[in-house]
Amino acid sequence: MHLKGRIALAVGAIAVAFVWNIPSSAQLYRLAATPKQACPSPTDSTTLFVEKLAHHRIGYGLTPSTASVPGPTLTMTEGDCLAVTLVNDAGRRVGMHAHGVEYTPASDGTPLNASCVAPGRSRTYVFSAPGPSTRTDGTIDPGTAGYWHYHDHCMGTVHGTAGIKAGLYGALIVRRAGDLTPDRPPFVVVMNNVSINNRIAPHTPVFRANEGERIEFVVIAHGDLFHTFHLHAHRWVDNRTGYTSNPADTERLVDTRTIGPADSFGFQVIAGEGVGPGAWMYHCHVQGHSDAGMSGILYVRRANGTTTKQERRALQRWKDEHMAGMGGMSHH
Amino acid sequence: MHLKGRIALAVGAIAVAFVWNIPSSAQLYRLAATPKQACPSPTDSTTLFVEKLAHHRIGYGLTPSTASVPGPTLTMTEGDCLAVTLVNDAGRRVGMHAHGVEYTPASDGTPLNASCVAPGRSRTYVFSAPGPSTRTDGTIDPGTAGYWHYHDHCMGTVHGTAGIKAGLYGALIVRRAGDLTPDRPPFVVVMNNVSINNRIAPHTPVFRANEGERIEFVVIAHGDLFHTFHLHAHRWVDNRTGYTSNPADTERLVDTRTIGPADSFGFQVIAGEGVGPGAWMYHCHVQGHSDAGMSGILYVRRANGTTTKQERRALQRWKDEHMAGMGGMSHH
């Protein structure tokens, strides 16, 4: 498949549905082997291209030219069923394994379940995100809402260790009807070995927001190490949504959370609430990790979007602190 | 004590009660030093034999010939008081330390509290599992329900490091009245250094269940390392029971959980719910750990107990993937 054709696949649901409904021979084989889907038919669809990037990285992208690390954030609402067609331009076996949602073995994205994608091929994965329901015996199916993620489970080892190391991961958010939504796209922080999004400070994200905006973080860990995510001057509720609707809730308020590989959480806070504009660090609180560059900035501007000299100086100071002797790319 | 005598101890509560009521001189010493028990008298009793196994392992067993790693799962309901007579056939000082339940110093199972068992001797530990209650000042005693565990705290070091390494651990479940119970015995996963139950894939457990059955996992960590337990295609509620009775609950849904040594949790899911039959991996998500063999299979058959060729092939593929260059036993 040439580039133009691949881009055409990405322009909308219709093109993608075409691929999904009229499968190639490889897809026919797959469908024959997995008659049952986790949902009767997808309500939405997208294409993810797996592309080689600079610095030995590999990323997922909505188009071949926009592949990134992390990959695009996928957002579903309970009740949705998403078909994702993965187009493999990486030249190596890759795949897509999703956390939190429902899927049949054909969408497990593992060698075990024969659901990887060979170089130059594509494959459609189907992910269902049902909401809570009461079972026939009166017990409760809790649904699928959460701050999840997706990643390669095929490259390098049967657990996708080389794919994850190279950057094949992204956030997957499943919202419940009624959940609050943020004023900006989610800020995604993937703590992958001693890096954030495979980068180290000062090349880590500077997330910009205005005071008073509702912002959302999704924090994911990957690799071999454990981390503690800390955000300065803000705190959140350690529950499903990261905020509370009831001040009598007994859940813990946190500003630091321990996280191991493939664990994930998310939260929403009001930027600068009670503290005002500022350059607020987020960082891994493992001392050796933060010192090595697992640090970034939540840059809160005034409500009108302007900044003060103080914030600009702080941001510059953070960049200067981390420039000496650092390459910007993690070793991977 | 010869083998026949030891087996006699295991046949029932009467035999055990005999030992407990008419203590040997060693036990008299112990009772004199600890007049108070965590409960006035046990409601149940059992015997655990500590036996040497192949591959330098040591296990607890309900009989000498059935000792295993992990040891037998002990299940209590709040209100119970369990007497466990430990018979030490390991040739080294061992003991039993229980998490979650109540006990006096004599049942602490530590050198500190002089409650280990010398080679060739036995000792009765008493564990109480009271339910929630209101104290005289109106505050709440939260009870003892939980997914706990027991382990050696005597062998090798005063923290039982050699005993734990050898396999002296097991699950201890305390249920609350009204808790749902699973359709099959609990699946116990002990992440002990880079092993599951002191084994590595493909010699780790393949847990079998039929689609639609309520199944229960108990996950425990031990040793020196941290892990993340992940189960494919299923998710659970991160609370006391691992399921919810109220769809409005704010607790996090998870399919991966960070766990360090002696931490433990459990959950119940419906096998194959929304996803159907399949060979679903559970594994540590620390990449180096899963690649080294910390991986197993939840093998969900059709509701009628039959399997498909697809699942059988997936299971075989998993075995093949992990056979090359692996011994099956962890290095311990």
Added chain:
Amino acid sequence: MHLKGRIALAVGAIAVAFVWNIPSSAQLYRLAATPKQACPSPTDSTTLFVEKLAHHRIGYGLTPSTASVPGPTLTMTEGDCLAVTLVNDAGRRVGMHAHGVEYTPASDGTPLNASCVAPGRSRTYVFSAPGPSTRTDGTIDPGTAGYWHYHDHCMGTVHGTAGIKAGLYGALIVRRAGDLTPDRPPFVVVMNNVSINNRIAPHTPVFRANEGERIEFVVIAHGDLFHTFHLHAHRWVDNRTGYTSNPADTERLVDTRTIGPADSFGFQVIAGEGVGPGAWMYHCHVQGHSDAGMSGILYVRRANGTTTKQERRALQRWKDEHMAGMGGMSHH
């Protein structure tokens, strides 16, 4: 500033307020740069002296002669605003960064926000602990109640790695109106690399209480390592307060908790409840860590304050176990 003058600053809020209201030129510069405070004016104030201690340690103290590791426990109630004047006698750049509470960039305590304290200088940090409130859009600000902590973020690296290693940390508790309060000062356990409060057994704390007293633990981790805090014979609720007011709560009961650097939690239990007096170990459950001395004792006496020979012998046994070959101070 000479010693006498510094002690005068510590005697009460009036002296401290003096410093705060009539700033030195350094403080004027700071105030000019940060016109906004997290609270309009402090409701309370204190002074913390940063002092060199034996064994290469550095501690915070309410007076120069009482500096300790950990530093003094600071306790606030939601609604409070605390001004802390930090007096730097350490001869190196240090600071104070607080978790959980609200502060402007001037009280961030980081090089980034130019809020460290040069040797021989002082600086006033202002921390606000608002309670829950309803925002104008109807959503909930969850407040700031929690078991938090403060630490250096300036010494050695921009993340305060050398300061934390030397002992510059302490507990910060924010209570919510109506929270239960303990019968004794909180027991603070800081798991800092392979030490507790920069000490190893038998030089770790022996916390003394009488049976039936409500006691409170605050557990904090620091450094580069992950730990699991375990307390023998007691369990608590894994929520904001560590206890429950409702026996139907679905939160997990725990006696072991995984904790990474700068994560923190606290809980209250009734000393010896259901188990009686005893020498009950608390320890890191990472086997290599506990064996290396990350172990201490909760020493529960009879309700009338007397002890039994059994407890005294257990305490002595614990000391003896840990004396051989251990220096008492961790390597830092």
